[in-house]
Amino acid sequence: MTEQLMVKQERAARTRDSLIRSAAEVFDRGGSSAASLTLISAQAGVSNGALHFHFASKASLVDAVGESALARLLAVTAGARQPGQSQVQLLVDATHALAGALRADVVLRVGFALSGEASRPVQADLRQHWRHWVERTVKQAEAGGELRRGAGAQDAAMAVVAATMGFEVLGTRDAAWLSAPTVAGFWQLLLPALVPAADLAAIDADGSDGIRALRGARAR
Numbered sequence: 001m002t003e004q005l006m007v008k009q010e011r012a013a014r015t016r017d018s019l020i021r022s023a024a025e026v027f028d029r030g031g032s033s034a035a036s037l038t039l040i041s042a043q044a045g046v047s048n049g050a051l052h053f054h055f056a057s058k059a060s061l062v063d064a065v066g067e068s069a070l071a072r073l074l075a076v077t078a079g080a081r082q083p084g085q086s087q088v089q090l091l092v093d094a095t096h097a098l099a100g101a102l103r104a105d106v107v108l109r110v111g112f113a114l115s116g117e118a119s120r121p122v123q124a125d126l127r128q129h130w131r132h133w134v135e136r137t138v139k140q141a142e143a144g145g146e147l148r149r150g151a152g153a154q155d156a157a158m159a160v161v162a163a164t165m166g167f168e169v170l171g172t173r174d175a176a177w178l179s180a181p182t183v184a185g186f187w188q189l190l191l192p193a194l195v196p197a198a199d200l201a202a203i204d205a206d207g208s209d210g211i212r213a214l215r216g217a218r219a220r
Contacts, residue, residue, distance in 0.1 A: 016054045018044045020068050023061050024110040032062050032114065062114065066124035069111020073126050076101050076108075077133050080211065087141035088195055088203055091134065092187050095164050096207040098130070099178040102168055112168050131161045148196045156194055163190075180206065 022044035026035045037058055041051040055061040080094035102109050108126075115127040135157045142153040163186050171178035187205035195203060 012054075015044075015046055015050060016064075019046065019051055019054060019061065020064050021107060024065050024069075024107040027062075027065065027110045027113070028106050032058075032110075032117070037061075063123045065107060066111050066114050066126070069108050069114070069126055070124040070129060072101065072105060072108045073098075073111070073129060082208060085208065086146055086203070087137055087144060088146050088191075089208055091137050091141070091160060092203065092205060093207050093211045094133075094137075095160070095187070096180060096183050096211045098164065099167060099171070099180070099183050102171055103175055103178045109172070113172065116169070127165055130164070131157075134160050134164075146195060146199070148194060151194050156190075159190060183207075 019040065023035070023040045026040050026043065035058070037051060038048060040061070041048050044051075051061075055064060076097050077094050080097045081090055082093070085093070102112070111124065112126045115125045135154075138147075138153045138157040138160070141147055147153065147156065167177045167182065167186075176182060184205045184207070187203075191200060191203055191205060
């Protein structure tokens with residue numbers, strides 16, 4: 001591959017990424033249905049022709065925003081995993097990481113919002129992906145003996161999904177719903193019903209050291 005071709009491909013990738021972010025910012029302000037492609041291209045600093053080179057229609061651009069958001073969600077759940085961590089602590093850490101990412105990342109935030117639009121088919125349903133990840137993780141915690149006797153895995157997963165998706169929706173208008181104290185407060189309420197009393201001290205409702213360090217880096 002020649003150097004000139006590599007430069008062109010890198011430029012095209014940057015333009016595509018810029019259009020996806022610009023579209024997410026426009027969708028975040030007023031939704032996707034009323035969004036103008038002219039506004040999106042202008043905000044990205046490219047022509048309408050350049051936009052249509054990358055995306056044949058607004059629908060394809062919306063799908064690209066959703067796909068990019070899904071990749072970011074997968075990075076959030078993967079990044080929350082730490083060596084030696086229990087599955088319950090992983091759940092706590094992932095919810096903190098997700099809340100922080102939703103505050104900071106407009107593409108991820110809009111990807112979740114697109115999952116809630118009933119007017120169009122969803123190519124990347126982030127809420128469903130999050131639900132399935134939580135269910136798998138809770139089941140792994142149950143299989144590993146981490147849950148309190150009588151704590152049903154399905155009920156626990158439902159509680160985590162309902163609360164976190166509630167925070168996601170409410171956080172679009174009030175970022176306090178996505179704050180670390182809000183997420184920690186939820187876990188302080190749920191953990192005694194979820195894990196044996198003898199194991200409570202080992203679970204940090206504020207998130208493990210890695211998650212707290214990530215929050216600090218975002219705050220700077």
